[in-house]
Amino acid sequence: MEYHQISDEQLVKQYVQGDESALELLIRRHQQRVFGAIYMFVRDRYVAEDLFQDTFMKAIRKLKTGAYQEEGKFLPWLLRIAHNRCIDYYRKTRRTPAIVTADGYDVFELLNLKGPAADRDLMISQSQRAVRQLVERLPAEQREVVILRIWGELSFKEIAKLTGVSINTALGRMRYALINLRKMKKQLKLSL
Template sequence: MSTINIQSISDQELVNQYIHGNEPSLEELIRRHKSKIYTSIYLLVKDSYLAEDIFQDTFIKVINTLKAGRYNEEGKFLPWVIRIAHNLVIDHFRKVKRAPVVTTVEGFDIFEVIKFYDESTEDKIIREQTYQDLRGLIHHLPSEQKEVLIMRHYGDLSFKEISDITGVSINTALGRMRYALNNLRKMMLTRELSLKNN
């Protein structure tokens, strides 16, 4: 690989190098994207052991596809892998015949998405209490809204990528995101009112 720093090489170039027999290129791709891919899986399955299994299966599929010369996602490695992972999650739930339940994990700060007004100390305390219940609130969103919310704000995917992965139009993905945020705002407002009235 000459003296070029592997971390400065694009995903596409790493894919090309791996296809041509350079194993460390795949290790770098996994290192680069493991957190986002694993977390996207975990948020859907809510089980760390199962998420690890699906993550491993995802990369077995990635390796097999690359080695078979069937990769043609020019410059879109991460969305492609997340799409594979998403399909494996769906396959898993089909096998166990139950719907996926999505919640968030520590560190996923939805409040970066939902902008708050200038707040007084009282409002700040209420917001912090609301934050404690946020995972519970997200649990109440319809699954399509949870999915788009997580892919957009944790997986850092564009709405185009989300529409490709979920098989819906960009407008539908945008609509689901808008509904998810509106529903969360309503639930949080209800929660704040009940806290103020107690």
């Protein structure tokens, strides 16, 4: 059987039964979506790498202890773990005491503003960077839907369940996000 014909569930089953190569296939199959979703959330390549590893390690622990029960829904399950890791990350960083400069600026905020220009951006093209920066400017609830739908490839029904809103709210947030992105692109005169 060809690799692409093997379902996630079959690979999960093989992995749980001790076939370590099945895990590599699962990672390769979903790494782009999971990493992309995390990256767009945290906006820092190094943090995203950590959270990506953390997500799979958490998934591995659950799989190996038989805690995975979601037949046929491996990717949404994985993305839920990733989403929770991102939320934990934000909670932890918010709890970090703010270091304020003599001018009254929060040092962590200053670092975050400087972040996108740092060396992590060398790896992506100008136009990709422009798109990512536009997404970063969206209100959090719109950004969340964009990330989960476009990079996470979750359905609006799954997003609604994950974020605790109605399907119509999730659809509306996506619509406003796309309209806002278009407006920003015009305002900034970007050609993507």
